[in-house]
């Protein structure tokens with residue numbers, strides 16, 4: 001386990017401008033890799049009600065404190081290419097929500113599979129869930145049966161990153177103990193969590209060290225807050241106690257910054273694992289379960305007892321795809337026109353999160 005005092009000063013320093021997630025702050029090589037092409041990224045945050053999920057999302061993406069933030073010039077280009085969707089989901093006993101979450105993840109795969117097999121493969125919107133922060137209560141002494149059930153239900157579909165909520169309610173020793181316990185239980189129950197890849201040998205030493213620290217910090221013990229508090233003459237996001245301020249973005253107080261750095265620097269890897277492992281699993285399972293690939297890659301359901309011949313269905317499918325593509329193009333043109341109109345009016349600011 002990493003000790004806060006082992007942390008290099010400034011290694012996880014936050015960007016000076018509060019108004020963006022921090023892409024421009026990445027080591028160059030990672031930055032280049034992550035933003036060259038532009039992509040969509042979906043983060044899901046799961047856990048019991050009241051554990052601080054919404055607060056953490058706000059803290060991560062600065063969605064509450066700076067509603068009218070101005071994005072600095074260097075980051076502007078990046079902002080337009082990287083879209084992050086974040087959503088929080090509550091879990092509850094009786095498994096009702098579990099089915100909904102699993103169903104949602106599968107639906108996104110299904111949609112992607114459908115689009116990927118369609119005629120317009122270049123403009124696929126990727127709504128697959130690339131990462132899931134799983135919130136664990138700081139009050140239990142490890143994982144609850146519900147946590148085990150949830151993580152096992154989703155671990156083959158999405159990259160699970162375990163997070164200990166409200167770390168400020170625990171002493172440093174309690175945190176370390178809980179972290180060890182959770183890792184042991186994850187191991188015992190055969191739960192597969194997202195493994196950060198080792199830094200490649202050609203990466204610079206700082207990046208390698210950062211990766212080591214990130215790995216050693218799992219499960220990240222985080223603190224979130226929607227408030228700005230005065231600490232050492234500066235306004236910081238934090239939680240005020242009679243004995244002092246817990247600063248969200250202070251790596252000596254909690255793992256929030258590490259979690260954020262992990263997300264940003266490993267965004268591309270999270271996507272690749274989603275594509276190469278989780279989506280591939282889904283795809284091959286889907287093929288096994290029934291259906292066959294049509295000539296243009298689309299999975300057809302098993303032939304019904306009565307119904308058109310497969311070749312006929314193929315033609316119908318192609319026609320339907322063509323119509324759908326035309327519709328999409330029309331919608332796109334309408335959107336572009338609206339966008340151009342908006343820019344003409346001088347309101348063309350890009351949305352950040």
Ligand code: GDP
Pocket residue numbers: 048049050051052053054055056088165166167168169222223224225239
């Ligand atoms: P959600 O239901 O999981 O989305 O939880 P919320 O974000 O709505 O937070 C529930 C309550 O916990 C609120 O009163 C928050 O102020 C508080 N809270 C959120 N994050 C933290 C934290 O890191 N530490 C502490 N002590 N309280 C927190």
